[in-house]
Amino acid sequence: MSDATLLNAVLWLPIAGVLGIALLPRGSDAGTRALSFAVVAAQLALTAWLFVRFDGAVPGLQFETRIPWIHAWGVEYRIGLDGFNVLLVALTTFLGPLVVAGTVTAVRRDVELFHAMLLLIQFAMLGALLAQDLFLFYVFWEAMLIPMFLIIGIWGGERRIYATLKFVLYTAFGSILMLAALIYLVYSLPRTGGPPSFAFEDLYRSTLPAGVQNWLFAAFALSFAIKVPIVPLHTWLPDAHVEAPTAGSVILAGVLLKMGTYGFMKLGIPLFPVAARYFTPAIMALAVISILYGACLALVQTDIKKIIAYSSISHLGYVMLGLVSASLLGIQGAIIQMVSHGLVAGGLFLMVGMVYERCHTRELSDYGGLARLLPVYSVFFMILTLASVGLPTTSGFTGEFMVLMGAFDAAWPQFQHGHVAPLVLSASAVLGVVLGAWYMLWFAQRFLFGAAHAPHQPLADLGRRERLILAAIVVAVFAIGLYPQPLLRKTELAARQYQEFLLGDRTAEARP
Amino acid sequence: MSWQAVLMAMLPEHLLLGGIVALLALEIASVRARGAFTLALFATTAAAIAALWLHATGYTAAPFPDHYVVTPAASLAKFVLLALAVPVILLSRDDFSDSRYFALLLSSLYGACLLTSSASFQTLFLGLEIMSLPVYALVLLGFQRPESAEAALKYLVLGGTATATFLLGASFLYGASGTLSIAAFAAALGATDPIATTGAALVVAALFLKAAVVPLHAWAPDAYETASVPVTGYMATVVKAAVLLTALRLFGSAPVVQPVTALVAILPLASMVWGNLAAIRQLSFRRMIAYSSIAHAGYLYFAFLGAGAGRYQAIMFYLAAYGVMTLLAFTALPSGADDAAHDRLQSFEGLFHRRPYAALAIALAMLSLAGLPPLPGFIAKFLIFRNVLAAGHTMLAVLGLVASYLGLYFYLRVIQFMFMQGAAPGAVEDGSRRLAWVAGAVCLIPAIVIAIVPGWLLDRL
Numbered sequence: 011m012s013d014a015t016l017l018n019a020v021l022w023l024p025i026a027g028v029l030g031i032a033l034l035p036r037g038s039d040a041g042t043r044a045l046s047f048a049v050v051a052a053q054l055a056l057t058a059w060l061f062v063r064f065d066g067a068v069p070g071l072q073f074e075t076r077i078p079w080i081h082a083w084g085v086e087y088r089i090g091l092d093g094f095n096v097l098l099v100a101l102t103t104f105l106g107p108l109v110v111a112g113t114v115t116a117v118r119r120d121v122e123l124f125h126a127m128l129l130l131i132q133f134a135m136l137g138a139l140l141a142q143d144l145f146l147f148y149v150f151w152e153a154m155l156i157p158m159f160l161i162i163g164i165w166g167g168e169r170r171i172y173a174t175l176k177f178v179l180y181t182a183f184g185s186i187l188m189l190a191a192l193i194y195l196v197y198s199l200p201r202t203g204g205p206p207s208f209a210f211e212d213l214y215r216s217t218l219p220a221g222v223q224n225w226l227f228a229a230f231a232l233s234f235a236i237k238v239p240i241v242p243l244h245t246w247l248p249d250a251h252v253e254a255p256t257a258g259s260v261i262l263a264g265v266l267l268k269m270g271t272y273g274f275m276k277l278g279i280p281l282f283p284v285a286a287r288y289f290t291p292a293i294m295a296l297a298v299i300s301i302l303y304g305a306c307l308a309l310v311q312t313d314i315k316k317i318i319a320y321s322s323i324s325h326l327g328y329v330m331l332g333l334v335s336a337s338l339l340g341i342q343g344a345i346i347q348m349v350s351h352g353l354v355a356g357g358l359f360l361m362v363g364m365v366y367e368r369c370h371t372r373e374l375s376d377y378g379g380l381a382r383l384l385p386v387y388s389v390f391f392m393i394l395t396l397a398s399v400g401l402p403t404t405s406g407f408t409g410e411f412m413v414l415m416g417a418f419d420a421a422w423p424q425f426q427h428g429h430v431a432p433l434v435l436s437a438s439a440v441l442g443v444v445l446g447a448w449y450m451l452w453f454a455q456r457f458l459f460g461a462a463h464a465p466h467q468p469l470a471d472l473g474r475r476e477r478l479i480l481a482a483i484v485v486a487v488f489a490i491g492l493y494p495q496p497l498l499r500k501t502e503l504a505a506r507q508y509q510e511f512l513l514g515d516r517t518a519e520a521r522p
Numbered sequence: 523m524s525w526q527a528v529l530m531a532m533l534p535e536h537l538l539l540g541g542i543v544a545l546l547a548l549e550i551a552s553v554r555a556r557g558a559f560t561l562a563l564f565a566t567t568a569a570a571i572a573a574l575w576l577h578a579t580g581y582t583a584a585p586f587p588d589h590y591v592v593t594p595a596a597s598l599a600k601f602v603l604l605a606l607a608v609p610v611i612l613l614s615r616d617d618f619s620d621s622r623y624f625a626l627l628l629s630s631l632y633g634a635c636l637l638t639s640s641a642s643f644q645t646l647f648l649g650l651e652i653m654s655l656p657v658y659a660l661v662l663l664g665f666q667r668p669e670s671a672e673a674a675l676k677y678l679v680l681g682g683t684a685t686a687t688f689l690l691g692a693s694f695l696y697g698a699s700g701t702l703s704i705a706a707f708a709a710a711l712g713a714t715d716p717i718a719t720t721g722a723a724l725v726v727a728a729l730f731l732k733a734a735v736v737p738l739h740a741w742a743p744d745a746y747e748t749a750s751v752p753v754t755g756y757m758a759t760v761v762k763a764a765v766l767l768t769a770l771r772l773f774g775s776a777p778v779v780q781p782v783t784a785l786v787a788i789l790p791l792a793s794m795v796w797g798n799l800a801a802i803r804q805l806s807f808r809r810m811i812a813y814s815s816i817a818h819a820g821y822l823y824f825a826f827l828g829a830g831a832g833r834y835q836a837i838m839f840y841l842a843a844y845g846v847m848t849l850l851a852f853t854a855l856p857s858g859a860d861d862a863a864h865d866r867l868q869s870f871e872g873l874f875h876r877r878p879y880a881a882l883a884i885a886l887a888m889l890s891l892a893g894l895p896p897l898p899g900f901i902a903k904f905l906i907f908r909n910v911l912a913a914g915h916t917m918l919a920v921l922g923l924v925a926s927y928l929g930l931y932f933y934l935r936v937i938q939f940m941f942m943q944g945a946a947p948g949a950v951e952d953g954s955r956r957l958a959w960v961a962g963a964v965c966l967i968p969a970i971v972i973a974i975v976p977g978w979l980l981d982r983l
Contacts, residue, residue, distance in 0.1 A: 051970055069566050078977075079975075079977060080901075080976055080977035081977045081981065082977055082980045082981060083977075083980075085977075099919040118873075119528070121876075124942075149895040149896050149900070152894055152900070153894075153895055153896055155894065156889060156894065159934065159937075160937075160941060160942075163938060163941065163942040164941055170942070171938055171942055171943075174942075175938070177933065178930070179930065179931065179966065182927060183927055186918070186923045186924060186926065187924075189904070189907070189923060190907070190911070190919060190920045190923050193904070193907060193908050193911050193919070194763060194911055194916065197908065197911060197912055304575070419971045426935065
């Protein structure tokens with residue numbers, strides 16, 4: 011089989027899985043779990059193969075499939091891997107088996123529907139990442155909503171219905187404006203007869219007047235910013251995270267939020283470079299506000315899931331900062347930070363889920379001294395905490411350090427030209443690292459150390475299944491922290507291409 | 523025109539007519555059997571196949587020149603209407619066993635078919651009335667609730683108003699142009715003559731009333747709620763589609779200009795906003811669907827802002843997608859003696875655990891009506907708004923999309939009831955209609971096809 015076929019297999023396996031679940035006799039929970047795990051494991055294996063085969067030195071798409079879909083409109087089914095999506099596709103398929111394995115004891119109700127939804131959201135997320143056609147992208151982008159709506163709404167906590175409706179109504183509002191902008195964009199382009207094209211590569215070549223670009227960018231950016239989320243559009247996130255079942259939180263933090271930053275990187279900024287430059291200061295300011303505000307809010311939470319939820323807002327602020335820094339280092343740092351946050355926050359949510367299954371409370375004050383009660387658990391938790399803080403040798407350090415370096419890199423020449431704001435913002439972002447260490451370490455201290463008490467003692471420490479899940483994450487975290495070169499090599503060309511979009515004709519504008 | 527040609531051109535209508543006559547004969551002979559159902563199903567299916575055949579062979583004829591013409595487009599419209607009636611008839615089996623019901627239904631369909639082929643205001647008027655009059659009776663026929671009588675009367679009075687408005691408009695157009703051909707309408711759109719414009723506006727208003735566009739929508743919630751399930755399904759899909767197809771025949775592909783633009787922009791927009799907002803507060807499923815259909819009438823009329831072939835494509839696709847998905851929801855509705863209790867949204871609580879397939883079917887229908895991809899409703903919505911944007915009405919398109927966003931909540935709420943909540947204590951026992959799964963398949967299969975390969979359908983429009 012060709013590699014392109016394998017990539018299609020990665021995308022469509024979940025649909026086969028859903029059909030398989032539908033064919034299983036009613037009530038066969040074990041079969042459903044085994045089938046789902048087999049599907050996501052196969053996806054991971056195929057992706058690992060493709061990841062190794064992916065050549066970072068080749069520009070453009072690899073393993074491409076291109077079939078006309080809606081001929082009359084010029085819409086194509088077009089998927090492929092490139093430097094932009096390769097890491098996120100790997101991250102998505104890496105987290106898949108961990109999520110399925112992590113729900114064995116957590117979800118006992120409507121198991122078939124739950125796994126069908128997990129597979130469907132996996133399908134939609136991979137589709138949105140792989141799509142190279144704007145219409146196809148939008149279809150997948152919206153298709154992510156419904157499985158998550160059900161996952162939070164059916165298997166969530168006490169206020170699940172409020173949380174899930176808030177999540178859907180927030181994200182759908184962004185999408186509806188994006189739809190308007192999408193239609194406007196495609197049909198406003200000059201055409202040489204025949205149907206219009208929705209292909210990204212054709213749309214990148216569009217040269218709309220600045221005024222129009224600003225409006226369209228605003229519509230796209232709003233949709234992506236809600237997903238990221240950037241302060242002040244973040245209020246859905248803590249509710250969704252707190253009420254979601256563990257699997258939902260892991261998917262949200264692990265991949266779904268990255269869809270927003272990926273959207274900026276792949277679409278928002280490259281499609282509307284002039285507008286992107288116009289809005290860069292605003293985005294940069296909001297990114298830094300997200301970093302600081304998220305960190306401050308994480309500091310005062312008493313619900314352990316909320317601490318990690320707010321820390322996500324803060325960490326994704328770094329990604330946004332790196333993306334608009336326009337320095338290669340910062341952009342690559344942003345990409346690494348996306349993967350790192352997916353692993354670390356995903357891992358932390360899994361761990362919170364594990365302790366919740368044992369104690370049935372998320373109140374931080376109910377806990378203390380878990381280091382003595384659950385030693386193995388505490389070791390893993392400490393490692394992930396330190397990765398979240400950004401300790402050198404962990405992936406968190408690589409990402410944040412590169413982003414901050416990149417931000418300074420970009421801010422310094424501007425400072426020399428008399429623009430103080432970028433430098434001030436970059437310096438404030440450093441403060442976020444300090445705040446990050448403060449809230450995470452303080453959290454770990456109250457959670458793991460101190461007087462040993464937890465509800466429902468005695469507690470069983472992690473079982474083999476749980477240890478394997480966490481070991482996989484920890485290995486990946488250290489691998490990226492110690493030797494990020496392979497990842498950087500695979501994404502460098504894409505980062506350069508993106509940088510060119512962002513810098514664009516800045517040199518041309520400067521010329522008389 | 524030779525009689526063979528008349529026979530051939532009006533084959534779908536003749537098959538329906540044959541069915542009606544046979545049903546009336548059954549009624550007179552008072553044979554109480556399942557015969558009526560089988561006969562109606564057979565006649566409608568045969569008529570649908572005949573219409574599809576006429577479309578596929580590209581049959582074009584004018585058996586009654588200037589009054590009744592058959593074109594491939596008209597045959598396709600007939601096919602859509604007749605095909606949508608098939609699941610309605612399948613659903614009717616449990617609720618109605620007498621031949622009167624089916625005779626009325628087929629008569630109404632006959633009128634709908636006449637509409638799609640009409641070329642003059644006389645035929646148009648005949649079609650509109652033949653279609654509407656039986657429906658007033660159908661609303662009343664089940665008589666499952668005392669409110670049915672009130673709703674039917676309301677519908678009758680407002681429907682009569684629409685008829686009067688339509689006639690007044692037609693006479694104005696006749697006065698301005700001296701012809702009763704429907705081409706006078708399209709010509710009046712671009713005219714500066716106030717009489718012609720008034721005539722066009724009156725005709726549009728009548729069509730708004732028939733399709734339940736705000737502020738002429740008040741009859742719909744009552745009629746939808748109190749009619750029986752199949753009749754509501756019929757009104758929401760076939761009747762609405764027939765009215766829109768009539769509008770499509772009148773407008774053709776002519777561009778709309780002021781002041782008609784304002785008419786087809788503002789009232790449909792108000793319809794979307796009000797339909798979607800009012801639906802949120804409903805406690806009864808069919809009443810909610812009535813408001814939803816008011817909003818959908820808004821989207822459909824919005825398509826008239828764009829001119830050219832895109833308008834035809836958008837409306838036909840939308841009617842097909844909206845029709846099959848609405849009927850899919852109706853096929854999954856619980857049935858039972860206490861109609862009002864079954865219709866309460868509260869009785870949907872925990873439906874997934876009682877009847878998972880029904881809940882999934884309703885959920886799919888709701889998501890499609892909300893216009894979420896990858897369901898057919900999304901592509902239909904995309905077509906409409908693409909058209910509006912292409913015609914240069916950017917602001918209206920954005921407002922319309924935001925209005926469609928308002929509708930998301932109440933569709934999701936149905937899913938919330940079915941999947942996320944346990945059954946309320948003392949919930950009513952629900953069963954499904956005997957042929958519901960057949961009707962469901964009739965709706966679901968085309969829905970899947972147009973979701974996966976929408977291009978296939980678009981190329982044929």
